[in-house]
Amino acid sequence: MKEMSGRKQGVASPCAACKLLRRRCSQDCVFAPYFPADQPHKFASVHKVFGASNVNKMLQELPVEQRGDAVSSMVYEANARVRDPVYGCVGAISSLQQQIDLLRTQLALAQAEVAHMRMRHFSSTSMSSQPENASPSSSKLLIPSQTKSFFSMDMVDSLWSC
Numbered sequence: 001m002k003e004m005s006g007r008k009q010g011v012a013s014p015c016a017a018c019k020l021l022r023r024r025c026s027q028d029c030v031f032a033p034y035f036p037a038d039q040p041h042k043f044a045s046v047h048k049v050f051g052a053s054n055v056n057k058m059l060q061e062l063p064v065e066q067r068g069d070a071v072s073s074m075v076y077e078a079n080a081r082v083r084d085p086v087y088g089c090v091g092a093i094s095s096l097q098q099q100i101d102l103l104r105t106q107l108a109l110a111q112a113e114v115a116h117m118r119m120r121h122f123s124s125t126s127m128s129s130q131p132e133n134a135s136p137s138s139s140k141l142l143i144p145s146q147t148k149s150f151f152s153m154d155m156v157d158s159l160w161s162c
């Protein structure tokens, strides 16, 4: 009969937080909406890293509409800290940053290669070819730039098709 109204008078099963803390899950339990009983690992890692009273304090200080996002963030950060006790999610951020740097370098190299191929093709097909060092556009294309890459690719395609 009371199935739809959820936890009442502590009769129904407590939330994951209260279950782990071995306390009574009150009707206005701050944890209950975000730590359902069927996902005990979420609160376990957050409790291990931040401490239940800190999580409680943080949630109390936030407006209700921001608590869900805060819990998602805390769970993510806690899991990252469990996986990597030294760096936590900073380790993930810096590893992604390294990937970005590496991919930017690869992109710049690819753009330089495209510019080089374009220049070679141009000088071998053009009747009025100028010496390579006289082309002002070649040096510009070596600079990595997001807008230039499309431009140079289009130039290569049009040159190959003619």
Ligand SMILES: [Zn+2]
Pocket: 014, 015, 016, 017, 018, 019, 024, 025, 026, 029, 030, 031, 032
């Ligand atoms: Zn509770």
